[in-house]
């Protein structure tokens with residue numbers, strides 16, 4: 001069967017479903033209806049059913065969704081049922097905080113290499129990861145099959161770092177620097193920005 005083109009809005013909702021389903025799993029709850037999901041996530045149950053139906057028939061009438069099964073399915077859809085190595089570049093305030101957070105929360109989608117260009121940082125450790133010089137980025141990314149780069153360097157350095165990540169073969173970049181990156185079309189970029197989120201939020205505050 002040909003997979004339909006899935007909109008980004010649907011893809012962005014899947015991790016939201018997954019996070020709540022994993023909480024249910026931790027509480028040993030075995031089944032959940034789209035109505036219950038909708039109530040908890042403040043979403044329309046019909047929307048949830050429609051989103052999940054893009055990928056298959058996961059629910060059963062009168063019973064709902066089997067939580068464990070749906071968790072595994074969503075992980076497969078998001079392709080996070082495999083180990084996916086990430087490299088972080090810029091071991092400053094934000095980079096260290098993100099690395100420490102990721103270390104405790106993720107088993108498979110994890111930061112496995114950290115780079116910086118400061119002699120004060122190179123060779124020091126974040127958890128079990130030794131910060132490497134930027135010069136080692138290409139070789140490390142290829143040797144460790146790293147597919148995602150996370151940029152936490154100052155804005156003027158971000159494009160140069162992105163170019164090196166792309167040249168090393170990464171397929172996705174999560175960019176925290178306040179700058180728009182230019183990358184080839186085969187590379188996906190997601191920007192995370194506290195300031196723009198706050199500015200957007202401000203619009204809704206009277």
Ligand SMILES: NC(=O)c1ccc[n+]([C@@H]2O[C@H](COP(=O)([O-])OP(=O)(O)OC[C@H]3O[C@@H](n4cnc5c(N)ncnc54)[C@H](O)[C@@H]3O)[C@@H](O)[C@H]2O)c1
Nearest residue numbers: 090091092093094116117118152153154155177192193194
């Ligand atoms: N998206 C957000 O919500 C958000 C929040 C805070 C900070 N930021 C951005 O994140 C970035 C980092 O902020 P910070 O407060 O951690 O800064 P920081 O100065 O504490 O850390 C930056 C680190 O990058 C390293 N670095 C600089 N140039 C480099 C290069 N070419 N290659 C490798 N390493 C390099 C520095 O040595 C330093 O360790 C900035 O661009 C900042 O604007 C974004």
